[in-house]
Amino acid sequence: MNYRQNKKYYLKVVLTQFCSVPYYMVMVALLFCFSCSRFESVRDSHTLYVHLSAEPGHLNPITSTEAIASSINTYIYETLLDRDYDTLELKPLLASHWEISPDKLHYRFYLKKNIRWSDGKPFTADDIVYSFHVIKDPEVANAPLKVYYIDVVSVKKISPYIVEFTYSRPYFLALEICGSIPVVPKHIFDDGTDFNTHKNNRHPIGTGPYIFSKWETGKRIELELNPLYWGNKPDIKKVIYKVIPEPSVALQMLKKGEIDVMSLRPIQWVRQTDSKHFKEAFYRFTYYQPYYSYIGWNAKNLLFNDKNVRKALTMLINRQAILDSLLFGLGMVVTGPFYIYDKYYNHDIQPLPYDPVKAKELLKNAGWVDSDGDGILDRGGTKFSFTFTITSASKFAERLATILKEDFAKVGIQMDINRYEWAVFVNKIDKRDFDAVTLGWSLSWEGDPYQLWHSSEVKAGSNFCYFINREADEIIEKARKEFDVNKRIALYRRFHEIIHDEQPYTFLYCTPALVAVSKRFSNVIVHKRGLNYVEWKVTGN
Amino acid sequence: MTGYWGTAWKRFKHNKVAVAGLFIVLFLFLIALCAPLIANNKPYIIIKNKALYFPIIIDYKQFEGVDLKKIDGYKLFPPIPYSYSEYDLNAIVVPPSSRHLLGTDEQGRDLAARMIYGTRVSIFVGFVAVFIYVTIGIIIGALAGFYGGWVDIIISRIIEIVMCFPTFFLILTILALWGQSLLNVMIVIGITGWTGIARIVRGEFFKLREQDFVVASRALGSKDWWIIFKHILPNAMAPVMVSATFGIASTILIESSLSFLGFGVQPPTPSWGDILSQSRDFIDFAWWLTLIPGFAIFITITSYNVLGEGLQDAIDPKQYY
Numbered sequence: 001m002n003y004r005q006n007k008k009y010y011l012k013v014v015l016t017q018f019c020s021v022p023y024y025m026v027m028v029a030l031l032f033c034f035s036c037s038r039f040e041s042v043r044d045s046h047t048l049y050v051h052l053s054a055e056p057g058h059l060n061p062i063t064s065t066e067a068i069a070s071s072i073n074t075y076i077y078e079t080l081l082d083r084d085y086d087t088l089e090l091k092p093l094l095a096s097h098w099e100i101s102p103d104k105l106h107y108r109f110y111l112k113k114n115i116r117w118s119d120g121k122p123f124t125a126d127d128i129v130y131s132f133h134v135i136k137d138p139e140v141a142n143a144p145l146k147v148y149y150i151d152v153v154s155v156k157k158i159s160p161y162i163v164e165f166t167y168s169r170p171y172f173l174a175l176e177i178c179g180s181i182p183v184v185p186k187h188i189f190d191d192g193t194d195f196n197t198h199k200n201n202r203h204p205i206g207t208g209p210y211i212f213s214k215w216e217t218g219k220r221i222e223l224e225l226n227p228l229y230w231g232n233k234p235d236i237k238k239v240i241y242k243v244i245p246e247p248s249v250a251l252q253m254l255k256k257g258e259i260d261v262m263s264l265r266p267i268q269w270v271r272q273t274d275s276k277h278f279k280e281a282f283y284r285f286t287y288y289q290p291y292y293s294y295i296g297w298n299a300k301n302l303l304f305n306d307k308n309v310r311k312a313l314t315m316l317i318n319r320q321a322i323l324d325s326l327l328f329g330l331g332m333v334v335t336g337p338f339y340i341y342d343k344y345y346n347h348d349i350q351p352l353p354y355d356p357v358k359a360k361e362l363l364k365n366a367g368w369v370d371s372d373g374d375g376i377l378d379r380g381g382t383k384f385s386f387t388f389t390i391t392s393a394s395k396f397a398e399r400l401a402t403i404l405k406e407d408f409a410k411v412g413i414q415m416d417i418n419r420y421e422w423a424v425f426v427n428k429i430d431k432r433d434f435d436a437v438t439l440g441w442s443l444s445w446e447g448d449p450y451q452l453w454h455s456s457e458v459k460a461g462s463n464f465c466y467f468i469n470r471e472a473d474e475i476i477e478k479a480r481k482e483f484d485v486n487k488r489i490a491l492y493r494r495f496h497e498i499i500h501d502e503q504p505y506t507f508l509y510c511t512p513a514l515v516a517v518s519k520r521f522s523n524v525i526v527h528k529r530g531l532n533y534v535e536w537k538v539t540g541n
Numbered sequence: 542m543t544g545y546w547g548t549a550w551k552r553f554k555h556n557k558v559a560v561a562g563l564f565i566v567l568f569l570f571l572i573a574l575c576a577p578l579i580a581n582n583k584p585y586i587i588i589k590n591k592a593l594y595f596p597i598i599i600d601y602k603q604f605e606g607v608d609l610k611k612i613d614g615y616k617l618f619p620p621i622p623y624s625y626s627e628y629d630l631n632a633i634v635v636p637p638s639s640r641h642l643l644g645t646d647e648q649g650r651d652l653a654a655r656m657i658y659g660t661r662v663s664i665f666v667g668f669v670a671v672f673i674y675v676t677i678g679i680i681i682g683a684l685a686g687f688y689g690g691w692v693d694i695i696i697s698r699i700i701e702i703v704m705c706f707p708t709f710f711l712i713l714t715i716l717a718l719w720g721q722s723l724l725n726v727m728i729v730i731g732i733t734g735w736t737g738i739a740r741i742v743r744g745e746f747f748k749l750r751e752q753d754f755v756v757a758s759r760a761l762g763s764k765d766w767w768i769i770f771k772h773i774l775p776n777a778m779a780p781v782m783v784s785a786t787f788g789i790a791s792t793i794l795i796e797s798s799l800s801f802l803g804f805g806v807q808p809p810t811p812s813w814g815d816i817l818s819q820s821r822d823f824i825d826f827a828w829w830l831t832l833i834p835g836f837a838i839f840i841t842i843t844s845y846n847v848l849g850e851g852l853q854d855a856i857d858p859k860q861y862y
Contacts, residue, residue: 248821267647267822318630325630326648373602392803395822399648402809406626417808421717 045520046237046538051250051262054393054422055218055243058201061182062134063142067442072241075223075533077206080109080128081179085527088445090179094123094207098179104170104483107178111161115230117185118211125157130186132165140195143460147451148177172483173448183207209234209534219243234534236521254282260518261531265395269514270328282516285526286330289513290339290443294505299466301435303386310503311352312362316407318354323509326399331511336496337452339443340510343485344492349500351507360411370412377412385414386435391425397438429464438508445529449495450476453504467504545856549779552855559851565844573661580621580654582609589614623651625658626809634827644829646819652829655811656837662812663841666727666796667789673731675785678738683769685739686746693743704736709795716804723806726799730792741784745777779856786849790842797838813838 056069061077064070082093092098095109115123132155134140151174154166165178188200204212209231210223223239242258244250247265251272254262264273264284273284297304297313304310319333335352338345363369368377368384377384388404390397401417408415415436420428428434441452450457454476457463472495479491499505515531517524520540524531553559572579578597587594589612596604597619604612610622621642629649637644643652685696715729749755750773758768799805800814808815813834820830 246821248824265822271823271826321630325633375600395819398808402626402648403628403630405809406628419721419803419807424717424720 044238045540046235048236048239048261048521048533048536049259050239050241050533051254051259052221052241052243053245053247053250053263055221059204059212059221060184060198060201062131062145062184063140063196063201065142065144072221072223073204073206074208075210075239076204076208076212077182077184078208079180079183080111081176083445083529085529085532088528090176094183095179098175100175104174105167107165107167107174108158109163109165109178111163112230113161115207116228117187117207118205118226118228119185119188120228121185121187123183123185123207124160125163126160127183127186128163128181129155129157130190131181131183134184134189134195135181137195144451144462145182147457147461148173148448149181152177169481170483171480172488173446173480176446210239213238232534235537236533239533254516254518257281257518260521262516264514264516266326266328266330266511266514269330273516278516281519283519283524285515285517285524285531286512287526287530288341288510289530290342290445290447291440292334292337292339292443292510293438293440293508295436295438295508296465296505297436297503298432298434298464299468299504300432301386302382303384303435306366307502308362308366309368310506312359312366313408313413314352314503314506315355315359315362316411316413317404317506318407319351319506319508320354322400322403326396326403327509327511330514331509334507334510336499336507337449337505338447338492338496342443342447343489344447344496346493346496346500348493349496352503356407356411363411375412376414383414384412385416387416387418389425389428389434389437390417390419391422392419393422393425394438400438432464432466448476448480449492450480453495453499465504467502469498469502472498472502549855553851556851556854558847559854562844562847562851565840566848569660569664569841569844572657573664576657576661579619580623580625580651580657581619582622582624582627584609584616584618584622586617587612587614588616621651621653621657623654625654625811626650627654634823634830636827637829643833644827646816646830647823650809652816652833655816656813656833659811659813659816659834659837662723662806662810663793663796663838666723666730667792667845670727670730670734670792670796671785671788673727674733674735674788675738675781677732678735679742679774679781681735682739682742683746683774686743687750687765687769687773689747689750696739697743700736700739703733706733708733709798712795712799713802713804716799721804721807723810726796726805730795734788734792737788738781738784741780742777745780746773749773749776783849783853783856786845786852790845790849793845794838794842 052068054068056066058064059069059073061073078094080095081090084091094111094115096112097110099108117123135145135149151168151171152165153168156164158164167174185205188205189195189198202215209226209229211226213224214222220243221241225237250262251268253259297310299305323329323331323333332340333351334340335349336346363377367379370377388401390401405415405417429437451462453463453467453472455468455473458466475491475495479488482488521536522539523535523537581597583596585597587596594601596609632645632649634647635641635645641651646652681696685693711733712729716725719725755768755772758772796805797814800812801818806812806815816834817831823830
């Protein structure tokens with residue numbers, strides 16, 4: 001009979017899973033088998049194993065928006081100019097030098113002549129002109145990148161090794177934008193097939209020190225030394241990125257020497273790698289990068305379209321206490337949309353204090369009182385009840401959310417939590433289908449708030465919290481034309497004030513990168529821009 | 542008590558392991574039912590200024606927004622004076638102690654309180670999902686078994702097709718499409734798990750529909766639904782109940798697995814699988830966060846399984862005659 005068979009099956013499961021060994025040991029063992037069983041038997045000492053917490057969808061620098069993809073692409077693709085790792089000054093990379101016209105509208109780049117793509121074809125001005133046309137092509141899905149090329153009217157090939165960018169109006173970031181234009185090989189991509197789904201999106205061909213060699217979906221991405229590379233050859237012959245989503249598994253693999261580089265989570269930094277034993281085998285680096293995390297309040301929602309309500313919500317969040325406990329104090333509370341160590345950041349602005357009494361008063365003044373005695377604030381028949389959208393990719397988001405739910409409930413704000421898969425989560429934000437959301441944002445070294453905060457970006461761009469403020473728009477537009485750094489600083493500090501006063505986001509933290517690197521490498525230097533594998537030397541096995 | 546169920550109960554009583562399983566299951570029921578009385582941050586009674594309050598039952602206007610733990614006067618708290626979502630950032634990942642009987646988790650929430658409320662989720666999911674699929678299984682199986690012929694052929698093929706789907710991945714797919722919530726978990730398990738029951742019921746119906754009492758009822762002019770539900774089904778229920786008991790065990794395990802993978806309950810609702818999942822980060826120094834929920838899942842599932850086994854032995858007459 002069928003149910004008898006069922007019974008035996010279940011009993012077997014129960015016995016093997018729970019009785020013979022404690023359950024948690026089985027669980028760990030299973031997780032480890034899953035990730036370690038296929039580990040290669042011979043390990044080459046000149047190979048660098050890097051931990052990836054998630055897998056990029058593809059590696060096309062023009063259409064990809066993922067930070068993980070760009071961390072791999074820096075070793076495959078190159079740009080005309082590069083920022084110095086320490087001084088952050090722009091310096092030549094694919095271009096040997098450049099000229100700027102006196103009216104600051106024409107930017108002429110002279111390309112180095114000995115550079116070849118990794119398939120042997122020469123790199124010329126055609127590739128840059130092609131890349132520019134692809135970026136501008138409305139069919140190509142890269143809205144966040146397009147924003148930066150709005151004012152670029154044309155890119156002209158003057159000769160095979162000279163290219164000129166023309167702007168319709170001066171823009172202070174123009175040199176950086178032109179110099180950092182992602183360049184893809186025309187002879188590969190311009191074959192009549194759809195750029196968004198081109199087969200080489202997952203088989204990149206670049207000019208950089210490494211070439212792509214293998215991609216095992218869900219497992220690893222492998223890079224090899226580029227034999228045709230025009231610059232100095234790195235000491236590391238091979239870079240293997242291993243995809244391990246579970247941080248605790250990754251840490252175990254790091255400790256066993258199966259990966260060499262890993263970004264640690266705060267708890268791992270404080271509680272699991274702070275031993276003498278660990279420090280004998282690994283360097284531990286902590287350094288700040290332009291980044292902040294935040295909670296965004298969708299101003300389209302009637303609950304959040306009043307800045308005093310948003311202020312009250314910020315004052316209900318005990319940011320320092322959450323930082324100290326959940327993130328072990330690793331980070332700083334920030335108040336605005338710039339990197340805390342950037343010249344534009346306005347240090348005169350103090351974070352709004354954690355003050356539930358004042359917050360309640362602000363809510364009361366805005367009309368939110370509990371008039372029907374059900375414990376939830378209301379105004380004109382609408383209850384103060386909303387959904388906080390988080391992604392299951394972030395454990396911090398979940399912990400933050402449950403704390404907020406408790407704290408908000410104490411003043412009569414009802415908050416539900418909805419947790420989604422990363423892809424679904426991104427889709428919800430793209431469709432503006434959320435009330436409140438928490439995310440992080442990586443800034444570029446020289447920022448322009450246009451992409452995030454200009455009112456033109458509310459429809460399809462990155463201004464998904466509907467921040468619309470006329471003065472802010474004017475400042476953003478004015479600063480784009482302002483070449484005097486000091487004047488720009490004044491403008492942006494005022495902009496920071498406006499953002500702080502409006503609280504479209506509750507800004508949370510600037511958290512440091514926490515990285516562990518195996519000591520079998522030497523010359524591992526923390527630059528202002530971070531780590532650079534290219535300069536590492538192999539010293540041990 | 543005599544009769545079919547009476548003799549079955551007599552036989553069941555002799556199986557000590559099964560009786561122990563029954564007691565554990567009943568105990569878990571009690572915990573789930575009384576969860577707010579066992580773990581709550583509101584006291585049972587407060588005596589203040591010679592007035593008596595019952596904050597656990599009644600919401601008093603004057604206590605709104607007041608920390609009841611700091612009120613003067615006599616207070617009688619439940620054994621675990623914490624709610625499942627109440628956090629304490631000064632007591633993060635604290636081992637079991639007299640203050641927190643089972644320790645705390647990564648947000649300083651009391652693990653005992655979360656485990657107790659987690660019992661509710663497990664039992665609730667187990668029973669509702671199994672109820673859904675037993676209902677579906679009985680109706681479909683009864684139709685196939687009672688009418689036979691082409692109805693049976695079609696239904697049997699449908700059952701075979703549904704059985705071919707790898708259930709767990711089907712559940713993951715459906716949850717990804719519908720969004721994750723406890724209700725969806727229950728519905729999905731319900732609509733994917735009915736095939737075993739349907740087959741059992743169909744087999745029993747085949748056996749019973751030619752019996753004399755059915756023929757007699759038919760001769761008296763009874764309608765089909767009357768014969769199905771009044772005469773045949775009660776006699777076909779015994780194997781269904783056994784299968785359902787095992788079903789509850791497997792459903793609890795599925796819910797735990799889903800929560801472990803992050804597809805189950807939405808935070809901060811506590812579920813054993815979710816607690817276990819959250820504790821993965823602390824596996825090397827916070828043993829209580831993995832061991833306790835793991836042990837709870839183990840005990841619960843084992844209890845349902847031995848109970849089901851005892852039930853099966855007790856109601857299967859073939860073993861005795």
